[in-house]
Amino acid sequence: MPLYVTVLLVQSSKPIMDKRLMRQGEGCPTVVRPPLACDIEFGLIQKALDKPDDRPMSDIDGLTLDITVPEAALKENNTKLPVLVFIHGGAFIIGDSGAPHYDMAAIVAYSQSIAKPIIGVAINYRLGVAGFLDSSELRAAGIPPNRGFLDQKTAFQWVRRNIGGFSGDPTRITAIGQSAGGSSVMHLLDLDLQNESLFDRAICLSGNNLAVPSSPKHVAHEAYEAVLQRLGINSTLSSEDQVTALIAVSPEDILSKIPMSVPLQPVVETDQLPSFRSVETHLPSAQNRPPLMIGSTDFDAVVFEVLGLFAGRDPGLAQSFARSLIKAIPEEHHAKLERLLSLYEISEEQEDDKARVKILQFGTDLKYFATSRHYANLWPSRSWLYYFNESNPWDGPHKGRSAHCLDIAYLFLNFNHVMNESQKKTATDFARDVISFTNMEEPWSEFHASKDLRVYETLAENQESADGLRIAAGPSEEVQSLWSEIGLDNLAQAWGAYSAKS
Template identity: 40%
Template structure:
């Protein structure tokens, strides 16, 4: 990567100094949100031309667990060199990186060029993640877009995680200035900042495609509750609000009390507890609070008005979703073995005895206790028998998790959108590790951003190129893959080991899709897909 710089005169922000790559300029660490304190509702950072902006270095990340970047790369099973990044910051972490193409390697896009925008919201279970992770670098896809004749501007953002991002309680809300779902509010503030200022970078504020992975994809589905349009198109990579369902205030209250106890504040009056939360070193959140605390989105009747379910998302009266009107196209991409993420954070540690534990969990589930035959059909469907080893049972349970939490939600959302595109990522992981040769969770973004191409063989690079090319074309408004409805056409990426990079097919073509469509008939016998989702959730909760 070149160390040279480039300058852009932005009509509202002033003169920005960015970092050049081979065919792009990156404006790093641009602050989009202002926080009065760590739990505050974010305010948009308004432009000031008082001084030039040096955007050649990453801004500080938000508070997140140390070594989480290495952990994510271990999920991918391949590492990259980490950039130099400032220490995490409580109040200065709401920043973004904007990658702008260079034409003929020299010329920035004119301010009136109106390029489409691709905005990435990272995953990490609402606990970790940062726009500065090297595997999220967007310079290669921006350069690739120029080469393909469909230039775009790419953006990735930070947002608050963990306790600052999602802690809430009745006591906090009574104070008035404490929001709920602050991490989601941060994301919405970022989209508003982009709409306000992206034209000065040569972008079109009315042509924003939001793309999210895992918790980032789930976040985008939550934003579809917004009455204010935030983006024009949406791409979901392995995540929806069905996969990561919002909790309620009762659950949030229990989490809050657990956090207060872990921090040693439970003997203080409520006002002192809040004062301590505001003033204590944020490292205490990471060092003292139990990592299994369920910090994430909650139904607050504002950002999130109600819990999504398979049964209600089809009903526009029961589950009004304003985004159906302002988000014109939705692409959903699930991976063949997406459930690996639940294995890495939960199931692998429970391998010993997992076959018997899963059988018992299914047979004793309250919604299935009167349906013994159905319980046995579920176990038979995934070939989990008394003779099955724990090692084999673990892989089959991961398949169950994949089907119910990733594949079925991807289909359900695609069925509810007027213009939707259902895609399956089936390329096997090329690197040594637990899930080599399987399309594990997070491999899609490793291929999309092109940052690992130097380690890929040519057939694997071909999958990466066609996947990225389709995302680029979709962002440009092209009809590059077939619509899912009404004929249930799908797009499949890989596996290159079988001699192809991508193909088109029909949802029922299991030989092409590598998906179990009989799952939907099984769900009907069980009383609906929501019952199976509850079965999965209960087992993951232990």
């Protein structure tokens, strides 16, 4: 069995945040962790594992990292193994590296069995109000934005400096993030690190900073005002009194009074992070970027429904969706947009149950597949693109679909005991490729040179579905052609306008 160690990052976190946002601890800021994260993600996976007790929401129990080392490495002197550092997702408001489906013991053991041993590290970071609430009042009080990213930065710095003591190689560190964790990987590359490299390779699973929302300053300020209102803090108080009142609120009140619809997410237009990126033109400004493995699942956008995409909307979802897009898209593209909607079978008379699925597929292809392909195609270093299209085998509304979080269930091999042999093969194939990438190998043909895309599924590659819309590797060529003609930026902004009204 691999060795498992939890490390508390107290001193490392000390400079991150103003002392006035600390409670009772001697250097670690309060971490607020919603307890329902496991249940939400198990709902997406449609299969549950035994849950550990929730970690306390305290100053000294929140900012941790978990290290998993192959047993054989402990018996060999001078062994230096590559390191895979995992950043969990959860829309920047929920999540915990200690969740059972994030347990890295199985993938670490598998890496040993195929003679490509790795060390696994899973990190925690501040979420929601503690991690991403921002305003001019907070900044005036000396509290920086994007504190969750600063926690992640601290964790990677700790790994770089200390993993050698756990048989790790500090020159071979791969960052891997899923959903908001994938977006985090991209944002960490944008932080002003004064030429300090946090990791040597990057993997983004169903998340990047074009797919996962971030907030410009004005949206962040609106979220701040919403938090004050929900917590009963008078916005006419002085900045100092507002901050004092915020500090006095208990974690339990924060969790119970602030809904998930409040956009507590990364704040751009700051000294740390640049402004919103264009889907069509964005490239990292610096050419010195690590090799990248990136991809998505076939039904990722179901997570938007979990976050309230359809909540409170009137009947007639297809009609309101189509009209919202038509309003947002320039008139010269309306005919092409109507053709695009027809390919997704989104028509104004469609029943809501069917419309939900079609709208979510539209969002999946636009926000996840298109952005992943965009990054792979324009990344200034080497890149590898994959597509996870394994059907969910378990009972529930997403059975037969590759929904958000199913990739994690397969990758970390924690559900193999309830899989058949073909499903296990998909899981080990996925894990093997990630392990190979972490070992600084090429898991398959590099994208720039070959345009090859790895598909994880049990069906033959490029097998078309009955309606001809779907192929194994994403939407049809006609759909992708219409994206280009209408403009990905136009479509992304139209999707954002529809989402903002949820």
